Amino acid sequence: xxxxxxxxxxxxxxxxxxxxxxxxxxxxxxxxxxxxxxxxxxxxxxxxxxxxxxxxxxxxxxxxxxxxxxxxxxxxxxxxxxxxxxxxxxxxxxxxxxxxxxxxxxxxxxxxxxxxxxxxxxxxxxxxxxxxxxxxxxxxxxxxxxxxxxxxxxxxxxxxxxxxxxxxxxxxxxxxxxxxxxxxxxxxxxxxxxxxxxxxxxxxxxxxxxxxxxxxxxxxxxxxxxxxxxxxxxxxxxxxxxxxxxxxxxxxxxxxxxxxxxxxxxxxxxxxxxxxxxxxxxxxxxxxxxxxxxxxxxxxxxxxxxxxxxxxxxxxxxxxxxxxxxxxxxxxxxxxxxxxxxxxxxxxxxxxxxxxxxxxxxxxxxxxxxxxxxxxxxxxxxxxxxxxxxxxxxxxxxxxxxxxxxxxxxxxxxxxxxxxxxxxxxxxxxxxxxxxxxxxxxxxxxxxxxxxxxxxxxxx
Numbered sequence: 001x002x003x004x005x006x007x008x009x010x011x012x013x014x015x016x017x018x019x020x021x022x023x024x025x026x027x028x029x030x031x032x033x034x035x036x037x038x039x040x041x042x043x044x045x046x047x048x049x050x051x052x053x054x055x056x057x058x059x060x061x062x063x064x065x066x067x068x069x070x071x072x073x074x075x076x077x078x079x080x081x082x083x084x085x086x087x088x089x090x091x092x093x094x095x096x097x098x099x100x101x102x103x104x105x106x107x108x109x110x111x112x113x114x115x116x117x118x119x120x121x122x123x124x125x126x127x128x129x130x131x132x133x134x135x136x137x138x139x140x141x142x143x144x145x146x147x148x149x150x151x152x153x154x155x156x157x158x159x160x161x162x163x164x165x166x167x168x169x170x171x172x173x174x175x176x177x178x179x180x181x182x183x184x185x186x187x188x189x190x191x192x193x194x195x196x197x198x199x200x201x202x203x204x205x206x207x208x209x210x211x212x213x214x215x216x217x218x219x220x221x222x223x224x225x226x227x228x229x230x231x232x233x234x235x236x237x238x239x240x241x242x243x244x245x246x247x248x249x250x251x252x253x254x255x256x257x258x259x260x261x262x263x264x265x266x267x268x269x270x271x272x273x274x275x276x277x278x279x280x281x282x283x284x285x286x287x288x289x290x291x292x293x294x295x296x297x298x299x300x301x302x303x304x305x306x307x308x309x310x311x312x313x314x315x316x317x318x319x320x321x322x323x324x325x326x327x328x329x330x331x332x333x334x335x336x337x338x339x340x341x342x343x344x345x346x347x348x349x350x351x352x353x354x355x356x357x358x359x360x361x362x363x364x365x366x367x368x369x370x371x372x373x374x375x376x377x378x379x380x381x382x383x384x385x386x387x388x389x390x391x392x393x394x395x396x397x398x399x400x401x402x403x404x405x406x407x408x409x410x411x412x413x414x415x416x417x418x419x420x421x422x423x424x425x426x427x428x429x430x431x432x433x434x435x436x437x438x439x440x441x442x443x444x445x446x447x448x449x450x451x452x453x454x455x456x457x458x459x460x
Contacts, residue, residue, distance in 0.1 A: 039175035042156045046149050050180035053126070053148060057141055060134035065313045079305040082298035082316040085135040090294025092131035093356050094287030096124050103445050104128030105147045108139055108360050109275035109353040110442040112198050112399060117147035119155040128357035136316030138297060138348040139358025141184055146195075146359075149180025190411055194404040242327050242384050242413070249420060252380020257389035257421040258428050264371050264390055265429030266436065268364060268397040271350045273439035278354025280440050293355035297348040304344035308337045315345045318358070319366025326366070330373045330383050338374040342367060354442075360398050361408075368394025388418035393429035402430040 064085060069077045096104040102121020105128055106113045117125050129144035153176025154169065174195050181191035247253075282289045301315035314322050326333060333341075349363045372390025376383040388409060395405035405426045410419055 038157070038162065039153075039172065042153050042172070042176060043179040045156065046152050046176050046179045047182070049152055050145055050149060053145070053180075054141060054184060057130065057133050060130065061317070064134050064136075065311075065317075076311045077313060079302045079312060082136045082301040082312045083295060084298075086137070086294040086298035086301075086316065087291060089131050089135035089137060089356060090291035091287065093128050093294070094290035096128045096131070096357075097290065098286050100124035100127070104357045106143050106357075106444050107279050107354065107442055108143060108356070108358055109272065109279040110444040112143060112146065112194075112359065112361075112401075113444050117151040119151055119158070122148065122151045122155075125151070125357070132352075132356040132358050133318065136298060136301065136313075137294070137356040137358050138316065138318070138345060138352045138363050139356060139360070140318040140320065140362030142181060142359035142361050144358065145180040145184060146177040149176035149178070150174070152176055153179075185408065185411075190404070190408050193407050194401065197401045197404045242330075242387065247382050247384060247417075249385060249417070250380065253382060253385040253389075253421055254424065256375070256378055256381040257385060257425045260372065260375060260386070260389055261393040261425040261428035262432050264368055264393040264425075265397040265432035267346070267371075268367065268394050268429075269433040269436050271346050271367075272353070272360075272398060272433075273437075274347075274350035275353025276440045276442045278351055279442045280354075282355050290355045293351045297351040297355075300344040300348040300351070304340050308340050310337060310341075314341055315348050318362035319345070320362045323362070323366045323369050326369055326373060327387060330376070330387070333370075333373065335374065338370055342370055342374070345370075361395065364394040364398035365391050365409075368392070384413075385418060385421050388413060389421045389425035392422040392426040396426040396430040397433040400430065400433065402426045405430075 065077055065081075069075075069081065093104055100121075100123065102117050102124045105117060105121070105125040125144055125147045129141065132139060133141055133144075150173035153172040157164070157172050178191040178195045181194065185191055185194075278293055282293065298316065301312035304310070304315045305312040345363065346367060349367070352358065353360065368390035369387050370390070371394070372386035372388070373383060375381065375390070376386040378386075391412070392405050392409045395408060396402045399405060406419075406422050409422050409426075410416060
């Protein structure tokens with residue numbers, strides 16, 4: 001067998017020498033090196049903006065769900081508390097969508113989107129997020145952070161009069177988003193991997209996006225850490241400390257994790273399909289239907305409190321703080337409470353995915369973790385393996401980003417001991433969700449669902 005000549009190797013599409021040459025040429029390009037330096041610089045102001053944005057959301061949420069009820073004489077919010085809050089949230093978001101540029105940002109039911117908002121759309125994105133998240137939307141802050149970070153990066157580019165090209169727009173948007181995301185996940189690696197997988201690039205394109213995103217997220221993480229220590233304020237970074245000891249995996253953990261992943265992947269996929277149906281329902285009368293869907297999500301939280309006598313914030317929130325409590329003391333939740341929170345939060349999640357503004361990651365992690373704790377008494381399955389596999393399966397099904405889901409869950413647990421079941425659960429749930437009918441397509445922002453090709457729903 002004769003070896004191909006260097007000339008023939010370079011002339012073929014996608015061969016290793018050709019890819020290496022393209023990567024080397026890109027790294028030697030003065031324009032790309034300047035973009036890298038600019039990404040590092042914009043990571044600093046973007047991180048400051050994201051820090052205060054998250055602090056504001058956290059403080060407003062504490063005001064609405066802890067300080068204000070206590071000032072009125074309740075230790076915990078009463079059962080009806082979510083109803084007026086989410087009604088206000090729905091009205092405000094509906095008005096933002098109909099009257100402000102950018103329609104308040106990405107529709108959560110469309111999944112995470114790599115592009116940042118334009119500078120003109122940023123006020124609507126921020127207002128919609130502030131109206132949704134502290135008032136009880138069952139969504140997380142990651143999608144507004146992506147829009148905020150990417151939008152600010154493009155704004156700084158325009159202020160610095162940097163060249164405007166499709167390449168610089170994509171790179172700066174990814175870098176700004178990664179810098180902002182580094183805070184909420186507590187780790188720059190998660191932010192960079194997430195943005196790379198959302199962008200869906202490979203070869204030299206992968207390195208082109210990876211390096212600015214990784215550099216900017218690292219700078220952002222340093223800013224968050226130092227600024228948080230200096231001010232004493234917290235953005236609520238996600239990390240778990242399981243109350244149960246981390247065991248050695250055995251065959252029972254592996255078998256149950258695979259079976260769990262199929263069931264959780266299918267269940268979360270059904271929630272996503274429901275969210276897409278809500279997203280198709282809302283635009284016909286945007287303000288009214290957004291308010292109705294938000295009020296229905298509040299009713300889910302109210303029913304949960306009436307049934308379990310627990311706080312409605314278990315349902316009417318991203319689930320970030322509740323997941324931390326669940327992992328620390330899983331035995332504090334009875335079987336009835338776990339079933340109720342799965343049903344009520346799953347319904348509220350679907351309603352909010354199609355109507356309000358926020359991100360899909362944190363509610364899916366909580367739903368997966370709660371399902372894992374509920375199933376932990378199965379023979380041969382432990383609490384920590386159930387928690388880990390459940391979170392990985394739910395995140396992979398909701399995001400359709402299996403690599404990011406694995407990295408996120410492993411880093412959240414702070415231990416690599418659960419990595420095998422996390423990988424198995426993420427892959428099985430991802431494949432399960434991909435094989436199921438995708439449901440209705442959803443426009444990322446502001447267009448009728450019927451005008452979006454079906455592949456958009458597969459990507460969501």
